[in-house]
Amino acid sequence: MSELSARALARFSADWESTLRGDRQEPPLLAGYLPDGRAVRLEVLTDLVRVDMRQRWRRAGLEKRVAEYRREFPEMGTSPAFADLVCEEYLARSRFRPLDVDSFTAEYPEVATEIRRRFTGETPPPPPPVLPEGIETGRRLDDFDLLTDLGGADYSRMFLARQRSMQRLVAVRVEAGADSDTVAQLDHQYIVRVFDQRLIADGSTGKPLRLLYMQYVPGGTAEGVLAQLRREAKAADNGGKPGGRMIHRTAPATNGLPDGGLLLRAIDSAMEAKGESRPSGSPVRTDIAALSWPETVAWVGRRLAEALEYGKRQGVLHHDIRPANVLFTAEGVPKLADFALGPMYWSTEFIGARSASANGAEALRYRSPEALRALLDSAAPSPGPASDIYSLGVVLWEMLTGSLPFDDPEAGTDAVPAMLARRMAGVPAAALDNLPPDTPATLRRVLLECLRPDASRRWQSGGQLAGQLDLCLDPDARDLIDPPAHSLWARLRSWPVPIAVLCVGLPNALASWYNIRINKSLIVDELSASDQYRFEQVALINNLAAFPVAALLLLWLARRPLTVSYRLGRGHEYTPDQLARARADTLLLGERVVWVPFALWLIAGIAWPLALAGAGARLPHTAFAHFFTAQVVCATIALAYPFFLIMVYSVRSLYPQLLARGSVGHEDRRQLAALARRSNFYLAAAASVPLLGVASVTFVSTDELGLVIVPLRILSVGGVLAFVVIYRLSRMLEADLGALVRAIPEAGH
Structure with a gap:
């Protein structure tokens, strides 16, 4: 390439970059960059078309074919590189949809033989561009003095450099060629800040070079x-x-x-x-020094996940997450480098060129199944955000264990099918055995979710992953979300309905015992034999009607919390909206199952005496007061005690399974905080039970006091002891809710 061609190409590429940043409304026109002189003009035109076509085929709506360039510039058909340009168009078009070689060659009959020869496997892929000799420390390139060689490959090297115009240290990556992959300029605390890029021609060889200069991060990779x-x-x-x-x-x-x-x-x-x-x-x-190694990996991963979330919100995916692109500051803060843009990154042309280098081949090991599939099948959909989640999971796994989760063959285009097959089979048992013994169950679960073969079953955003990795840094929260496999709370997850029945039924059974003893002593024993018979009949009818209705109503109100958590433990999948409803219902479970019995107790306190009176029974004038006050005590027992029993179970066993599936946010934090506030009311109700029992004595005459003294003593002593238990449960619930709130990422993660 002549110096004139290199200058024109550098100017054209710089104007294209200006278009991408939004400084220009439309891509630059080729005609404005062509020099006079037929031979030089044809050379420059060929290079300009190559750059323009690559940039356009990376962006929907801007695609342009070689045939269109030839109509605009007829002399293109005589260029020695015409066949190369046609082949590049074939690669770009086949990336988005299947393209038959014979149909394509019919459009360019003059180079049909060459196209068939190249795409029938007879010709190896073209070698990657190589940096010219002399790109080394001590040299000045444009505005940069190269100070220290930070490593790289034949086609790209990184240097610590001093930017003269700004008098600052920067990291400069020098790349061969002027049409390298675009790198996004993002501003985030966990992303290496890219300042800008320049396209120049090497003074000694005239070859085009790209200088990408960015924030200098001194702590290595x-x-x-x-x-x-x-x-x-x-x-x-x-x-x-x-x-x-x-x-x-x-x-x-x-x-x-x-x-x-x-x-x-x-x-x-x-x-x-x-x-x-x-x-x-x-x-x-x-802070880092105080962490265990698994916690350190989670600490690093959480920040990298935040970087991915920010990039996603800016419409940018990374596509190349690997250890070389994870940099550290002097304090230990990780920063993600090299956000790549454009579907050309996944093209056969790219991997054919880059896999020839050690760095390019090694990068394949960190790619997701869908990314590897895109290399093999031009019709495969482009990798989405979940692909970056997968790659980050591989990097974190390697940091945690010192080895990759998959035993891959030597990387390269021929190894891609074998690598894809290994990833589709999932993480092998041998890799699980490599996890450090102090790895929290939460971190193990989170990384395995990252490495699911099915992209739809992974964490769908960096924000979700960041929130999950936060759990690994909070011992209380992570033990709550992922209890040991053989712990009590983990085992209780398999019995939601029996446990819920026991939590609600036992306090109501105790209340029923108290109610029967009080009513028998103060009311039933004072009735005639016929009225006692009527009382038994009314009680039987009311119980036969009330208990089934209450049971069905309670099961209907509790259906989602009890069934979703149970089915999740057996591999059933739910949508994010279904999980969100289940989380909300689980936090309301305690109140729903206590207010129904509470209301029925109070209704019975009015309905039973009226039903007895309507049946012809002659009740003492004090019967209504005795019956209703006893029902109030029983209703309070049914309100306070089951609430804490079932909510501690729900928060410790049911809710964590829902939270571990991700897609949580501000609304979940609000619901947890609201439950913590409302639980104080039920604690006060528990404290009032023995007081209500004592207060009910005021409706008992002195002569009748001896009849109820035993159940009242049992209620008072039992109520005090029960309050001690309930108070402990309330503190446990409060601590669990606080841990769960910490487990949910703040808005903006």
């Missing part, structure tokens, strides 16, 4: 963290005697397991290699 993890694991296997100089330990590992200090040691090692000094008095580093 996740690759360095993995290397540190493997070194320390090897040293532990060798009796704790690693070779070479030891790096300062920020915090000792406990029980022989790595901890957060490992991350800091990896960062310090990377900074020391660049001549940087580690910061002192950093509260972030202090």
Whole structure:
């Protein structure tokens, strides 16, 4: 490429980038960049068409075919690179829909033979572009003095550089070619800030180069963290005697397991290699050092998930999450680099060129099943946000265990089918055995959800994943959401209906015993034999009517909390809307199942005496007062005690399963906080039970007091003891609700 062509191409590419940023309304027109002179004009035109076509086929509605360029510039048909341009069009078009080679070649008969030859497997893919010699430290490129080589590949290298015009240190990536993948410019605390890019021509060779300059992050990458993890694991296997100089330990590992200090040691090692000094008095580093290694991985993953959520809200997916693109600040804060745009990233052309390099081939190991399928099938849909979730899950798994979850063959285009098959089979048992023994069950579950073969069953956004990873940093919350498999609360999940019946039935049975004893002593024993018979008949009829109606009503009100949680534990799937309704109903379960018996007790306190009177029974004038006050005491028992019993069970066993499925947010936090406030009313009701029993004595004459003293004593003593139990349950419920609130991400995650 001549210097004139390189300058024209650099200017044209820069104007295209301006279009992408919104500074221009329409893409630049090729005619304005063509020089005079037939030979030079044809060379420049060919390069401009190549860049323009690639940019257009990355964006819906802007596509343009080679035939259209040829009609605009007839001389294109005589270009030596005409067949190359036609082949690029074929690759771009076949990416979106199946395209028959014979049908396509009919449109370009003059190069049909060449097209068939290239796409029948007889010709290897073209080699990737290579950086020219002399791109090294000490050199000045445009506005940048290259200071330190930070690594890279043949086609791209990263340097620490000084930007002269701004007098600041930046990281500059120098790439061969002027049509590299676009990188999004995003502004987020967990994303490496890309300042801008420049397209230049190398002064010695005239080849086009792209300079992408961005925020300098000195703490190395996740690759360095993995290397540190493997070194320390090897040293532990060798009796704790690693070779070479030891790096300062920020915090000792406990029980022989790595901890957060490992991350800091990896960062310090990377900074020391660049001549940087580690910061002192950093509260972030202090917090990291106190974490276990699984908690450290969750801490890092939560921030990277937030970065993905931000990118998604900006309409940008990453497409290339791997350890090399996870950078760390000096304090240990992770930042995600290289957000890529455009479906061309997944094209056969891209992987054919990049897989020739070690870095490009290694990147395949972190791709989702749908991303690998897109490489094999041009008709496959483009990977969505769940693809990035999968890739992040692979990276976090490798950080946690030191190895990838899949035993892949050597990466490359030929290995893609085998890699896809392994991922579709799910995480193997051998990989699960590699998890550290101190891995929380929550983190294990969250990562396995990330690595589901079916994209629709993974976390659907970075916000969901960030909220779930937050659980791993809160011992109370994570033990509540993911209790040990053989713990009491985990076992109770399998018996929701019997437990609910017991929670509601036992307090009501005790209330019934009290009611029967009081009514028998004060009312029934004072009636004639015929009126006692009428009382029994009315009681039988009322109970036969009330109990089935109450049971059916309670089961209907509790249907969603009791069935959804049970079926979730057996693999049934629900939509986010169904889960949201189930969560809301579960938090209302206690109130729904106590107000029905409460109302029935009060209704019975009025209906029974009226029914007896209507049946002809002659009741004492004090019977109505005795009967109703006893019913009020029983109604209060039925209101207060079952509420805490069933809500502690619901919050500990049922609700966490719903929360673990994600799609939670502000409304769930509000519902939990509202339940915490309302529970105070039921605590007060529990405290009032013995007081109401004592108050009911005021309706009993002195002569009758001896008849009810025993049940009243039992009620008073039992009510006090029951309140102690209920108070403990209320504090337990309050702590659980607080933990669940912490388990839900704040708005904006």
